[in-house]
Amino acid sequence: MPTSREDVKGLVPLNILVSALLTDMYQITMSYAYWKAGRHNENAVFDLFFRKCPFKGQFAIFAGLSEVIALMNSFTFSPSDIAYLRTVLPHCEEAFFDWLGQLDCRNVRLYALEEGSLCFPRIPLIRVEGPLAVAQLLETPLLNLINYPSLIATNAARLRLAAGADKTLLEFGLRRAQGPDGALSASRYSYIGGFNGTSNVLAGKLIGVDIRGTHAHAFVQSYTSFEQIKDPTLDGKDFVAIVKGYRDRPVCGKGSGSSNDGELAAFTAYAQAFPDGFVALVDTYDTLQSGVPNFLCVALALDDLGHRALGCRLDSGDLSYLSQEVRKMTTEAAKTFNRPFLATTNIVASNDINEESLHYLADQGHAIDTFGIGTNLVTCQAQPALGCVYKLVSIEGVPRIKLSQTTSKITIPGRKAVYRLLGADRVPILDIMLKDGEEPPQPGVPILARHPFVATKRARVTPTQVVRLQEMVWDGQAGGATSDMPTIHEVRATVAKGLKEIRQDTLQRLNPTPYKVSVSEGLHDFLHSLWEKEAPIRELS
Numbered sequence: 455m456p457t458s459r460e461d462v463k464g465l466v467p468l469n470i471l472v473s474a475l476l477t478d479m480y481q482i483t484m485s486y487a488y489w490k491a492g493r494h495n496e497n498a499v500f501d502l503f504f505r506k507c508p509f510k511g512q513f514a515i516f517a518g519l520s521e522v523i524a525l526m527n528s529f530t531f532s533p534s535d536i537a538y539l540r541t542v543l544p545h546c547e548e549a550f551f552d553w554l555g556q557l558d559c560r561n562v563r564l565y566a567l568e569e570g571s572l573c574f575p576r577i578p579l580i581r582v583e584g585p586l587a588v589a590q591l592l593e594t595p596l597l598n599l600i601n602y603p604s605l606i607a608t609n610a611a612r613l614r615l616a617a618g619a620d621k622t623l624l625e626f627g628l629r630r631a632q633g634p635d636g637a638l639s640a641s642r643y644s645y646i647g648g649f650n651g652t653s654n655v656l657a658g659k660l661i662g663v664d665i666r667g668t669h670a671h672a673f674v675q676s677y678t679s680f681e682q683i684k685d686p687t688l689d690g691k692d693f694v695a696i697v698k699g700y701r702d703r704p705v706c707g708k709g710s711g712s713s714n715d716g717e718l719a720a721f722t723a724y725a726q727a728f729p730d731g732f733v734a735l736v737d738t739y740d741t742l743q744s745g746v747p748n749f750l751c752v753a754l755a756l757d758d759l760g761h762r763a764l765g766c767r768l769d770s771g772d773l774s775y776l777s778q779e780v781r782k783m784t785t786e787a788a789k790t791f792n793r794p795f796l797a798t799t800n801i802v803a804s805n806d807i808n809e810e811s812l813h814y815l816a817d818q819g820h821a822i823d824t825f826g827i828g829t830n831l832v833t834c835q836a837q838p839a840l841g842c843v844y845k846l847v848s849i850e851g852v853p854r855i856k857l858s859q860t861t862s863k864i865t866i867p868g869r870k871a872v873y874r875l876l877g878a879d880r881v882p883i884l885d886i887m888l889k890d891g892e893e894p895p896q897p898g899v900p901i902l903a904r905h906p907f908v909a910t911k912r913a914r915v916t917p918t919q920v921v922r923l924q925e926m927v928w929d930g931q932a933g934g935a936t937s938d939m940p941t942i943h944e945v946r947a948t949v950a951k952g953l954k955e956i957r958q959d960t961l962q963r964l965n966p967t968p969y970k971v972s973v974s975e976g977l978h979d980f981l982h983s984l985w986e987k988e989a990p991i992r993e994l995s
């Protein structure tokens with residue numbers, strides 16, 4: 455086990471801030487109290503789960519696991535961390551700090567869902583088993599490492615569902631994200647959730663997400679005339695003259711005389727720099743009167759030299775109307791100039807796009823091929839946090855329950871096994887939690903599945919397949935991570951597979967059907983007996 459961050463072998467957290475000290479103060483004070491009482495090494499089991507799906511939906515995507523493993527791998531308080539903690543907890547005994555300074559995750563085991571799995575309320579996404587104090591200290595960093603990744607992956611998946619499988623989705627949120635870490639996580643986990651790429655260059659380098667981009671208004675504004683183009687050539691030909699030749703011909707009946715020459719010069723210069731990667735931002739002055747005719751001039755000139763323009767980007771206005779008008783113009787130009795490729799030119803749209811606007815566009819009709827989505831994706835404006843919690847469910851082998859006036863906040867006690875029961879065509883029917891030691895469900899054998907809290911909600915299920923949802927992913931005693939972490943591409947494929955297999959009415963925007971999460975008869979009875987045992991009986995007078 456490592457003794458300092460520098461010694462760590464294998465996976466380390468992407469963000470240097472992720473460490474044992476990135477925690478809430480109460481984790482340290484509780485650890486001291488556990489230590490002082492001699493309880494720090496008692497065997498504890500914690501479950502990490504959420505109670506309500508985000509975005510008024512009925513599903514979520516589990517993400518962030520590989521960073522959790524990276525934390526486990528490097529979890530240690532450095533000498534300077536310990537020196538700092540001494541200053542904030544001056545009354546704590548010196549031996550506590552000695553003990554804290556040698557802590558690591560060698561006695562911890564983690565069981566988790568596969569990263570990228572579809573997940574549902576109350577199902578433990580991660581189960582942590584280990585010495586009470588260490589497992590307690592892991593609460594805050596684990597929640598931090600799972601909540602936002604899972605939220606953003608879910609948000610991205612919802613945007614993918616709203617846009618349709620055939621659209622290209624690009625994450626453009628770096629400038630609006632909650633700091634550098636929020637931005638990098640957004641790029642990574644939106645890719646996992648179904649986006650195709652990001653504008654974030656660092657995400658390309660560090661994580662391997664495909665990076666893409668167009669250009670900004672500044673590039674167009676910076677040109678006022680063709681005089682700013684010092685060298686008019688492309689491939690040894692007078693490219694500027696070819697572009698101007700198209701400018702002087704009616705392109706789709708629009709443009710001549712009314713288009714902006716500075717904009718045309720800007721497009722020309724950009725095409726000289728990227729003859730095979732030309733995408734024009736067409737809304738700087740007037741999309742239909744200037745931007746699109748200018749785009750067509752440059753696209754035609756490029757084609758004369760054997761280069762294919764990629765498309766144009768709309769960043770304002772009614773994207774439904776404008777995209778359809780752009781498509782009409784490019785289709786007409788394709789006919790007029792006998793250049794069929796123009797009819798399928800890629801129309802990119804950006805500007806405050808969110809799930810609602812994607813549904814609105816789908817309802818209204820549009821001709822957009824690619825959506826660039828920033829602010830609403832990375833800030834998860836519709837729901838800025840996922841409420842994963844981390845609850846003690848067993849201590850020294852004794853199952854523990856947490857009661858609440860709010861039934862949904864009652865925890866399901868004890869170490870549990872979690873299964874997904876599949877019906878015909880591998881469609882999941884429900885998830886079921888069993889008490890530790892209960893016989894796993896068997897294909898073809900009926901099992902009674904009960905709602906944990908509503909006695910009347912129960913169903914007998916005969917699965918055709920049974921999938922165990924949690925696998926051991928960290929075994930400190932056996933050297934740490936139990937297998938190599940999947941690549942982001944593999945996790946993305948897991949998300950896509952889960953979304954394809956689930957009942958589609960669970961995914962729909964309006965009135966999605968809740969997915970059933972249940973407990974076995976044995977766990978149901980146990981939960982309710984412990985509930986009764988722990989709940990005080992009120993005295994009424």
Ligand SMILES: Nc1ncnc2c1ncn2[C@@H]1O[C@H](COP(=O)(O)OP(=O)(O)OP(=O)(O)O)[C@@H](O)[C@H]1O
Binds near residue numbers: 904
């Ligand atoms: N969490 C749960 N665990 C186990 N059984 C449940 C759960 N929730 C509901 N049930 C039971 O599953 C059955 C179907 O419940 P559901 O709420 O889906 O009703 P439905 O709308 O009539 O069914 P469906 O949508 O499948 O046609 C009922 O018998 C109900 O009691």
Ligand SMILES: O=P(O)(O)OC[C@H]1O[C@H](OP(=O)(O)OP(=O)(O)O)[C@H](O)[C@@H]1O
Binds near residue numbers: 626826827
């Ligand atoms: O709208 P988002 O989903 O966040 O997508 C990213 C936005 O960032 C860029 O411009 P910026 O917003 O900086 O300026 P502009 O809208 O005034 O062009 C881009 O043109 C989009 O509008």
Ligand SMILES: O=C(O)c1cccnc1
Binds near residue numbers: 626627653668670828
């Ligand atoms: O490449 C783009 O078009 C882009 C990148 C970031 C933000 N807005 C747009």
Ligand SMILES: [Mg+2]
Binds near residue numbers: 805
């Ligand atoms: Mg904007």
